[in-house]
Amino acid sequence: MLQNQVVYLDCYDGITAPLLLGALFEMGLDLNVLKKAMDALPLPDHTITSQKQYTPVRGSSATLTLTTPETLSPWKLAETPVLLPPGMLKEPVRQHVLSMVQRIAEATGRVRNISVKDVQLPDMTPLLWFIAVTLGLDMLNLHTLYASPLPMPSGTQQGPQGHKPLLLPETLELLAGTGATWRPTTIGRELITLEGAALLAELASFEPVNFSMTQVAYGCVPGNNASDGGQSLRLCLGNLSPSSRRAPQPAPSLVQTTQGQAEAETDWVTVLETNIDNMSGELLGGLLDHLLELGALDVSYTPMQMKKNRPATLIRVIAPPELGEQLAMSLLRETTTLGVRFQHMQRLKARREPRTIQTSFGPMLVKVKYLGEQLISASPEYEECARVARERNIPLADVYEVARSAVQTLIIGSRKKV
Structure with a gap:
């Protein structure tokens, strides 16, 4: 597990959910652990795979596919909170996922001029991507993300209802107001998907950052033919420098x-x-x-x-x-x-640790305070004192006095050793 690190996403080639998850696999995310966590959730049947890639750069790819036809029905975004009730995921992970879904619903509703509650996507694949990526970041203990300026391609692509910009209006709407900065590019294909934009909008900051880099990993999608060079995302891991605009990470x-x-x-x-x-x-x-x-x-x-x-x-x-x-x-x-x-x-x-001490009521749990290795103080644990008082049917104050006396003996004994 990576501790107290900051992530910088270099989106020189855009960003998609597969690219980000692939970079996490390359950074050390265990595919089997992620699969096990996903399988424990009441989600549609799906498969997640990862492979080492050497084009366009050396990195890892990620694929996520729904495996049963009935799961390919339209996904109404407003119903997502029912699909993810409290307790299914760690609450911060769940909140991030729900927020990303809400962001897509609101952006799509504004572009299509429809109510948020009526927004739907072809299937639930984006939801699974959100869960997989957010779980992966949490498993690696990566909670602070920054993102580079984003490439804005010009031109159009053929869609079901005619030509659309390579950067979809829903995607651009989703990133509006997030602080994202843009640079023009001549690459003539879609570089930022709706899922990639939602992940950035929810999880990353676009403010400038100074950091010392410790590790680099790439997420890759190889090209389909000789003229298609594929796509990649660079994930840089490092530590914030003191001059960074954000607070340094809580590395003790x-x-x-x-x-x-x-x-x-x-x-x-x-x-x-x-x-x-x-x-x-x-x-x-x-x-x-x-x-x-x-x-x-x-x-x-x-x-x-x-x-x-x-x-x-x-x-x-x-x-x-x-x-x-x-x-x-x-x-x-x-x-x-x-x-x-x-x-x-x-x-x-100060460092606080639970410790069991012997009292006239038997072993009891107390809170012990340390500075370095030096014991500074200790105090009775309320729940422990309340338990003893209930079991023995005696006043809580009496239990506290016994616990305090035992604590003082512990402190005096520790100081004599020093």
């Missing part, structure tokens, strides 16, 4: 304390804030649980006063940097706010 490091003995880890988090003055307590309670389910590290509410003397609530969310934009979008969708503030912040943090 160690910082020596002034005592010269203990060490603290450092990492980066994204802090989101918004003010709410017109939501009920019930809705705010449900929001907090939902944000934590999506991967927020912490969520807090602070009473405040807003304009017109209205009592209000400051919502503060602490999140891993790679989830910052997703959680900000959740706040915009699920609250009455019109804007979300965010900033990237570095933090020092």
Whole structure:
């Protein structure tokens, strides 16, 4: 598994879902592990394959094919949430997939002047691509993606209803407003598919980035004949430099304390804030649980006063940097706010580990705090104390006192060793 890395997608030849998945296979994604994860989902029967390729460059290809005729019926995009209920996938993966489907539905609806709920595609193959690619990125622990400027071909292609631009209107509409930058190209074929555009719009940032490259992989689709040179995508893996416009990734490091003995880890988090003055307590309670389910590290509410003397609530969310934009979008969708503030912040943090200690009530679990290898403090675990209190039918406060006493013995013993 790749840890704390940033991905730069060099889309010199465009981007498609097969190219991106092929690059992930070349980067080390295990085909059998991905197959097993996909097979565990109630999805249409399909096959996923990968092969080493040497044209147009050395890399890997990826194919995904529906295998039963009944799955080739039209796919109504509005029905996708029913196909992917909570619990089927890790929630961040599921949310990304649903968001990509929604992006396609909205872009297609605008171009065709139809309702989003009426948008449909010929079959569910794009949905399977979205799941496969997003699962693959998650399995490799790649959560921060940047993309290069995109090639914009000129010319047209023959479609069922006549000639269409090589860059389909739906594809261009999908990328509008994402910050994507474009460069003209003389390549006379479709370079960016609808699925490729949706993956970029949802998962990647187009802002400039400085990074040190550690690994390169290519996704490839070989040509069909001598005049067709095929297509490829370059995936660069690296680490953000300090001058990058985004926050550095939360790669933990160690910082020596002034005592010269203990060490603290450092990492980066994204802090989101918004003010709410017109939501009920019930809705705010449900929001907090939902944000934590999506991967927020912490969520807090602070009473405040807003304009017109209205009592209000400051919502503060602490999140891993790679989830910052997703959680900000959740706040915009699920609250009455019109804007979300965010900033990237570095933090020092102690290491916390569970540990079992002996007490007069038997073995109990406590939380132990370390700086480096030095034990700094420990505290009783609430759920553990509540369990003992229920089992013995004694006051919770009494269990806490016993646990605290055992914790103090643990701390004193640790300091004597030092």
